[in-house]
Amino acid sequence: xxxxxxIPAALSVPEGENLVLNCSFTDSAIYNLQWxxxxxxxxxxxxxxxxxxxxxxxxxxxxxxxDKSSGRSTLYIAASQPGDSATYLCAVSGSARQLTFGSGTxxxxxx
Amino acid sequence: SAVISQKPSRDICQRGTSLTIQCQVDSQVTxxxxxRQQPGQSLTLIATANQGxxxxxxxxxxxxxxxxxxxxxTFSTLTVSNMSPEDSSIYLCSVEGQQAGVKExxxxxxxxxxxx
Numbered sequence: 001x002x003x004x005x006x007i008p009a010a011l012s013v014p015e016g017e018n019l020v021l022n023c024s025f026t027d028s029a030i031y032n033l034q035w036x037x038x039x040x041x042x043x044x045x046x047x048x049x050x051x052x053x054x055x056x057x058x059x060x061x062x063x064x065x066x067d068k069s070s071g072r073s074t075l076y077i078a079a080s081q082p083g084d085s086a087t088y089l090c091a092v093s094g095s096a097r098q099l100t101f102g103s104g105t106x107x108x109x110x111x
Numbered sequence: 112s113a114v115i116s117q118k119p120s121r122d123i124c125q126r127g128t129s130l131t132i133q134c135q136v137d138s139q140v141t142x143x144x145x146x147r148q149q150p151g152q153s154l155t156l157i158a159t160a161n162q163g164x165x166x167x168x169x170x171x172x173x174x175x176x177x178x179x180x181x182x183x184x185t186f187s188t189l190t191v192s193n194m195s196p197e198d199s200s201i202y203l204c205s206v207e208g209q210q211a212g213v214k215e216x217x218x219x220x221x222x223x224x225x226x227x
Contacts, residue, residue: 034216043117043203043220044154049213089153091216097207098144099216101153 002027006090006102013080014110021075021105023090028068031093035064035075038087038104047088048075080109113138113208117219124194124226131190132222134204139184144205145177148221154203160187194226 003026013019023033032051036044048057048064050073056065063076077084087106091099114137124130134143142161146154157177158166166179180188191198204219 032213032215036218041201041223043201044218046215046217049210049215051213091154093216096159097142097214097216098156098159099146099154099205101155103153 002030002092002094002100004090004092004100004102006088006105008105009103010106010108012108012110015080015082017080017109018076018078019080019107021077021088021090021107023073023075023102025071025073025092025100027092027094028071029094030068031095031097033064033066033073034091034093034099035062035073036089036091038089040087044089077107080107082109082111084109112210113140113206113217115204115206115217115219117204117222119222120220121223122225124224126195126226128194129190129192130194130224131188132202132204134187134189134219136185136206138208140206140208141184142207143181143187144216145179145187145189146203146205148201148203150199157189157202191224194224196226199224199226 005024007022034049035047050066061078066073087104089104090102116135118133145157148154157172158168160166160181178190201221203221
């Protein structure tokens with residue numbers, strides 16, 4: 001059974017810092033990996049998707065990497081802003097396309 | 112991409128009653144997924160709903176408690192039956208759509224359920 005772990009559980013940084021969120025998974029037979037953002041009480045916004053054959057994806061200040069063999073992904077956020085404050089969720093997709101989620105990293109960026 | 116509309120967005124219900132959540136997608140999709148997010152927790156898959164067949168439930172979830180309908184390729188409902196305060200959660204509908212030729216998961220905005 002796939003298990004996804006995210007570290008750290010919570011992170012508080014001053015505005016402008018670069019930061020890294022970590023995600024690990026136990027079964028490397030994944031279809032893809034997605035990073036989502038969730039604001040309090042809201043649904044999920046997809047940030048980046050990395051297919052199993054890819055190593056990284058970039059969107060603006062966000063960069064996500066994938067090392068399938070070691071079961072790891074990182075989300076790098078450059079020049080963090082208070083508007084980046086949210087919970088960041090990592091999820092892996094299996095052959096049946098359902099997602100297994102990590103427990104999330106709650107990010108607070110202080111002005 | 113896929114745009115998903117979920118109704119209601121939130122509700123407060125009495126214990127022992129049932130609530131049906133609707134999920135409408137703007138395009139035809141084969142599979143629809145229902146997730147639950149309990150307070151302070153991550154998302155857990157409840158079931159996968161394919162049109163024309165019975166939903167497939169994950170361990171710990173049963174049809175009597177969470178009956179699902181999938182009458183066509185753009186619509187599904189999840190009912191939370193005989194509710195108790197432990198059912199207070201956000202319930203999310205998800206589908207697999209295509210963005211720039213790549214298949215990825217899209218989510219509705221969720222239904223925030225409080226059982227009193």
